[in-house]
Amino acid sequence: xxxxxxxxxxxxxxxxxxxxxxxxxxxxxxxxxxxxxxxxxxxxxxxxxxxxxxxxxxxxxxxxxxxxxxxxxxxxxxxxxxxxxxxxxxxxxxxxxxxxxxxxxxxxxxxxxxxxxxxxxxxxxxxxxxxxxxxxxxxxxxxxxxx
Amino acid sequence: xxxxxxxxxxxxxxxxxxxxxxxxxxxxxxxxxxxxxxxxxxxxxxxxxxxxxxxxxxxxxxxxxxxxxxxxxxxxxxxxxxxxxxxxxxxxxxxxxxxxxxxxxxxxxxxxxxxxxxxxxxxxxxxxxxxxxxxxxxxxxxxxxxxxxxxxxxxxxxxxxxxxxxxxxxxxxxxxxx
Numbered sequence: 001x002x003x004x005x006x007x008x009x010x011x012x013x014x015x016x017x018x019x020x021x022x023x024x025x026x027x028x029x030x031x032x033x034x035x036x037x038x039x040x041x042x043x044x045x046x047x048x049x050x051x052x053x054x055x056x057x058x059x060x061x062x063x064x065x066x067x068x069x070x071x072x073x074x075x076x077x078x079x080x081x082x083x084x085x086x087x088x089x090x091x092x093x094x095x096x097x098x099x100x101x102x103x104x105x106x107x108x109x110x111x112x113x114x115x116x117x118x119x120x121x122x123x124x125x126x127x128x129x130x131x132x133x134x135x136x137x138x139x140x141x142x143x144x145x146x147x
Numbered sequence: 148x149x150x151x152x153x154x155x156x157x158x159x160x161x162x163x164x165x166x167x168x169x170x171x172x173x174x175x176x177x178x179x180x181x182x183x184x185x186x187x188x189x190x191x192x193x194x195x196x197x198x199x200x201x202x203x204x205x206x207x208x209x210x211x212x213x214x215x216x217x218x219x220x221x222x223x224x225x226x227x228x229x230x231x232x233x234x235x236x237x238x239x240x241x242x243x244x245x246x247x248x249x250x251x252x253x254x255x256x257x258x259x260x261x262x263x264x265x266x267x268x269x270x271x272x273x274x275x276x277x278x279x280x281x282x283x284x285x286x287x288x289x290x291x292x293x294x295x296x297x298x299x300x301x302x303x304x305x306x307x308x309x310x311x312x313x314x315x316x317x318x319x320x321x322x323x324x325x
Contacts, residue, residue, distance in 0.1 A: 047186075059164075
């Protein structure tokens with residue numbers, strides 16, 4: 001447990017998490033149409049919202065990634081990323097439960113596959129866990145600053 | 148509680164900024180994404196409509212009529228004997244990495260641009276033999292492009308449903324982009 005609270009581990013975790021979201025956003029921002037097609041395979045959103053999400057989500061991931069990497073408002077950024085990871089997990093989970101073969105679209109578009117969907121589901125869980133840990137450490141840092 | 152509220156406010160602000168940035172970037176794209184989603188078939192139909200509106204399509208009677216679908220053997224013989232055009236409807240990057248010898252790229256996801264690039268070859272004769280393929284038997288791109296070419300007046304278009312995976316599994320020759 002001590003290792004997971006080590007400041008170097010927390011720094012690496014924060015940078016890695018920020019890097020993952022920065023990369024994820026950058027791969028999607030260049031081709032929003034492909035990302036919209038990926039989201040459409042989940043059959044969760046109406047057509048009126050698909051393109052708005054495809055245009056807005058990648059820059060959101062990039063900004064949050066930059067916030068985490070820079071350390072500016074890391075607590076808020078990690079909270080948002082934990083929320084996003086929950087949304088991704090729910091989207092992937094419902095697709096798996098409904099037997100939909102989806103293209104995650106997490107890091108650019110690809111061929112839809114059930115195996116990749118399971119892998120992405122696990123990935124979302126890890127990102128959620130990482131975000132919560134960064135959020136926890138940032139919260140502790142704030143408490144220490146206050147005392 | 149106060150910190151949590153300020154965090155949520157900040158997240159809301161970042162999300163709004165991100166959406167504004169996304170919408171702004173979209174305006175500077177060559178083909179901006181419309182605000183309401185159009186699926187692949189609808190987008191292809193839009194492309195066909197735009198091409199048709201620029202010119203009136205005419206289709207003379209075909210000289211050699213291809214069957215609706217070609218098997219691996221039929222397609223292989225078609226390619227070897229260079230009986231007509233072969234169109235690869237996969238995204239262009241996959242075409243660059245490897246394609247059936249002599250195949251031209253007409254990606255479903257960028258139909259209008261691809262069609263404009265091949266216009267001279269395609270419109271030289273709308274009854275010429277054209278065989279279309281995509282990734283594998285379950286991909287829908289070749290079927291969608293065939294429908295579009297039919298709508299544009301091409302009367303001799305066949306599908307090679309096995310696609311690239313069937314071709315490579317059979318160890319048939321490949322070609323990469325120069």
